[in-house]
Amino acid sequence: MINVLIVEDDPMVAEFNRKYMEQVEGFQCIGWASSVEEAKKLLTERAVDLILLDVYMQESNGLDLLSFIRETGVNVDVIVISAASDMNSVKKAMNFGAVDYVIKPFHFNRFLEALTGYREHISIVREHSLLSQEELDRLLYHKSQTKDYARLPKGVTKSTLAMIWNCIRQHEAMLFSTEDIAELAGISRVSMRKYLTFLTEIEVLAMETIYGTIGRPVYQYRILPQAEEIMAVMI
Missing domain, CATH: 1.10.10.10 (Winged helix-like DNA-binding domain superfamily/Winged helix DNA-binding domain)
Structure with missing residues (x-):
């Protein structure tokens, strides 16, 4: 199982994200933090593989947690889920190593794409010590190979x-x-x-x-x- 920490200051949104996550096989929520400081504390207490991270929070900025993770070398991945759609926030998140960025409000298929893409990524990382070119390309470019599940072709209802x-x-x-x-x-x-x-x-x-x-x-x-x-x- 992939252990997920949700970092989101709105409890209703956090619960919404948790319920969405539970529909995707292979993931389990092991905690919720409403601030960056609370998230830092939980990271020292629990084994976390993935963080679903908001940027705009009342007491802190989620990007500060990303910066902390990279500076201290904490072994955890981050998918940003935020209403912050400005280029500066997106670029900063990518530079700090976010593996995906989902803009609120989002459709479930985009959330599904983020988690299934990450699940494939972590599966390759855990199961292989050496990579083929094809496996490496799947790690680097997994989003270019995902399907638009919600779009039906002509003649299919x-x-x-x-x-x-x-x-x-x-x-x-x-x-x-x-x-x-x-x-x-x-x-x-x-x-x-x-x-x-x-x-x-x-x-x-x-x-x-x-x-x-x-x-x-x-x-x-x-x-x-x-x-x-x-x-x-x-x-």
């Missing part, structure tokens, strides 16, 4: 997508074909193929090619671990 997703979840076998879900959903294979292709593109499903002894190969699909998080945004 949210209601039909929701119905198909329910059929997929109800399917008993781990692997399934276009025909399997088309029969459950009661729509044509041509239409179903469009939806399954879209779900594959946004990394809800993975497609596997099954080669038999005769005839054409069969294409089957399986659900990926992050599917529920992505579909929570889509439908």
Whole structure:
């Protein structure tokens, strides 16, 4: 699990962020600080992997905590979540090593992107002592590879997508074909193929090619671990 400290002076906003965070697999909130000084104290008492940090707080400026972390070498990452959208604040946060910057008010899909991007980042860091170029590129440029989950392509509707997703979840076998879900959903294979292709593109499903002894190969699909998080945004 990734241990998260929320640093936010508004208790309602802090609770809002916590509830959003709990919808993303792999994260747990281990504390809340309403000021920079309180956050510093908690950092000495608890094991924290990630801070969700506000900039504008009544008693302090969140960027001062970022500066403290970098000067003292505290091993913790920071995602800024703030209404501070001026270039000076953003540039300062990046210079101090913030791994992402989310501007309030935000949509859940942007919050999801920040956390899933960080989760991928930390997974690579924890599991590898040496990196390939591809792995390094994923660490450095993960945002350029994220999907705009909320945007549906032409011919794909949210209601039909929701119905198909329910059929997929109800399917008993781990692997399934276009025909399997088309029969459950009661729509044509041509239409179903469009939806399954879209779900594959946004990394809800993975497609596997099954080669038999005769005839054409069969294409089957399986659900990926992050599917529920992505579909929570889509439908």
